[in-house]
Every structure is written in structure tokens, then in C-alpha cells.
Amino acid sequence: MQTELLGYLRPDGDYGIRNHLLIIPTVICANQVCTRITQLVPDTVAIPHQHGCSQIGADKDRTFATLSGTGRNPNVGAVLIVSLGCEVVDPYALAEDIRRTGKRAEVIDIQEVGGSIKAIQRGAELAREMRAELDVLKPEPIPASKLRIGVKCGGSDATSGMASNPALGAASDILIDLGGTVIISETTEIIGAEHVLAARCATPEVADQLYAFVARFEREVERMGADMRGGNPSPGNIAGGLTTIEEKSLGCISKCGTSPMMGAFEYAEPIPGTGLYFMDSPGNDIECVSGMAASGVHLVCFTTGRGTPTGAAVVPVIKITGNKAMYQRMTDNMDVDVSDILDGTAGVGLAGERIWQEIAEVATGKLTKAEILGHQEFSINRIGPSL
Numbered sequence: 001m002q003t004e005l006l007g008y009l010r011p012d013g014d015y016g017i018r019n020h021l022l023i024i025p026t027v028i029c030a031n032q033v034c035t036r037i038t039q040l041v042p043d044t045v046a047i048p049h050q051h052g053c054s055q056i057g058a059d060k061d062r063t064f065a066t067l068s069g070t071g072r073n074p075n076v077g078a079v080l081i082v083s084l085g086c087e088v089v090d091p092y093a094l095a096e097d098i099r100r101t102g103k104r105a106e107v108i109d110i111q112e113v114g115g116s117i118k119a120i121q122r123g124a125e126l127a128r129e130m131r132a133e134l135d136v137l138k139p140e141p142i143p144a145s146k147l148r149i150g151v152k153c154g155g156s157d158a159t160s161g162m163a164s165n166p167a168l169g170a171a172s173d174i175l176i177d178l179g180g181t182v183i184i185s186e187t188t189e190i191i192g193a194e195h196v197l198a199a200r201c202a203t204p205e206v207a208d209q210l211y212a213f214v215a216r217f218e219r220e221v222e223r224m225g226a227d228m229r230g231g232n233p234s235p236g237n238i239a240g241g242l243t244t245i246e247e248k249s250l251g252c253i254s255k256c257g258t259s260p261m262m263g264a265f266e267y268a269e270p271i272p273g274t275g276l277y278f279m280d281s282p283g284n285d286i287e288c289v290s291g292m293a294a295s296g297v298h299l300v301c302f303t304t305g306r307g308t309p310t311g312a313a314v315v316p317v318i319k320i321t322g323n324k325a326m327y328q329r330m331t332d333n334m335d336v337d338v339s340d341i342l343d344g345t346a347g348v349g350l351a352g353e354r355i356w357q358e359i360a361e362v363a364t365g366k367l368t369k370a371e372i373l374g375h376q377e378f379s380i381n382r383i384g385p386s387l
Contacts, residue, residue, distance in 0.1 A: 017075060017147075017299065018314070021043065027051070056384070076314055078134055086111065091109070144363075159323045167354075185288050193250045194210060213264065279291060299363065302317050304320070
């Protein structure tokens, strides 16, 4: 079993399994400038989003935390921040927060430099300079205990709970046994099974926090006068054979294996330690994965039975399925097929070892299908209304 990976040493002593130059717009108004810079400078990635203005309180803080956390992710080697100049997200405070990791972080102000064209020109100059600095770095061997992964499911069907999720749980146990870290999320998708996870919590305080996350979400749904049915399980989930939220949730939680739950933390907050943790998030695929990346995971393992092509901006996303027909139909998007669990030719443990091998290979440089196809989706979970 492969236990040695490759990583880029960062100034704060952490390691990244990718070496991205990240272009961050502080506000939606800077998205196009960031996109043009990435088009002009190879091997750069931007994270366009619709936030950064007309936000207050916790919503403003969440946008800042997600942008900063994405910049601090160890897969990012340096950051170029593009500001309009009048938004609520302070670009210089953002740069300073990212610099605490020891990384280079530069700021361009579109209004200050004289408009979009000049900002694109200046940004491209800086990006080429920063990319050249990163290209000098070479990956070096690191132990598997340094690895942090997120486990996620989306576009689920009946095969998810019966095959791909349990197999991913077996792979999660392998990593935790090696001293690594696993993050499970999706508060909306543990409802009805939260007591099962709570029974595994290392302390009563962790269980209380888990229950608090669920209760907070349920209060918000009630405040909106809405009903989760039809949204979770989704129409696609139901068409795929899932009938209740409890059924979906029981399958969902099997992704994280059998280890004790060491803690639970808010969306996009830094991961508190090693072992198994829960991060509060919606079930929305891109918002959840973006939050995990901002918390510091190196990669995400994503199970799906219906099929989804999405990836992420700064972390590789490994797609795993137990649906053979879908795997054959969407082979350009899927990385691992564990459908042999269902035909009886492989057990969950063996399939878990296969997933672990894929994780190890991706953590030593192998590109996932989503990376090859250029999927760099990014979205910030929102709390309140715009002003």
C-alpha cells in the first residue's frame, strides 16, 4: 500500500499536492479582469464569484473567510488579489491574512491603476513573475499522515449508499489509520442520521455541536416557510431509487468510515487537528467543496450514482461511482468504478483499497478527470440577503 506522497513545502511548514498561482477577485466587479489574466498567463487559476459587495455582518465575514482560506490552502503557492476599489471586502486585509502563511500575496486595484485594460496588463505582468517563482519549486516526498481529504456525495442514487459511499468509508479509515485527516460535511444530508454520527463523537461537546448545526439549519428552513422534500432528496435522487431523507443520510454518513468524530467546525474555518471532523455546510456540491478547500483539504473524494462533471478551483476532485452503467456512459468524468461490490466480485474493503490507491496517485501528481477537463468550479455559501 502506497504511504509516501509528493508535496510542495510551504513557508509555514505545510505541504501542498498542487502548486497553483491563484487569482482572487474581491468582488464580482473584478471577475472579468481576473479571468482575462488567467487567459493570458498559463498555469493560473481564478475563482470568480458573485459576492464581495452589499454584504454585512456574518455574510461579509464568510465571504472574507472563504476567499482567505482558499488563498491559504496549501495547494496554492502564491496569490494575486484583484480589487475594484470600493467593495466591502478589504483587499489589503485579505492579502495580509494570506501572507501569514508566508506566501506571496499581491494586490491590484482596478480604479487605482486606471481601468480594466491597465489592470489586466499589470496583473498579467505580476502573474508571470509570480508563476516563474513557483515553477522553481520541486515536489518532495511526504508521509500520508500530512494528507487532508474531504468526502462528498452528489447526484446520489441507490448505488451510492450500497457501494461507493461504504467503499469511500473504507478508504477514509485507511487514511486516518495512517495519521491523516478526513472531513465530512453536508449538514442537510445527515438529517435523520445525525444521532448515528453523534454516537461516534469523541466528547459530548462535539455531539452537541453536531446537533446544533442540524437544529440551526432546520430553524432556517422553518423561517423560510419551506419544505425540504423535493429539494432533498432531489428529483434526481428520487429517480435514482432514494425515497426518504433518512435513507439518503444513512448512505451519506458511510463515506467517513468508522473512526471517532474528533470535532465539528463552521464553514470554511481551518481544520482544527488530525483525524475525522465535521464541517457545517449545505449539500450544494460546489458550495460544500469550496468550503472544504477553504478549510485546508488537499483533495476531495466525490461519490455519485447519477453522474456529475464538477471539479474545484484549487483541489483535485476524485469522482467515484458504484453505478456501472453511468460509469460507462460518463467515463470521461469518472475516476473510480466500484460497481463490482454490487455484482459480488469485490468486497467493500478491496474497493476501499482501490480508492486509496487513486488518492495516493492523485497526491503524487496524477490529474483527475475533472482537472484534465478544466473544471474549476467555485461558489461561496451565503447566509443573508444583499443590501
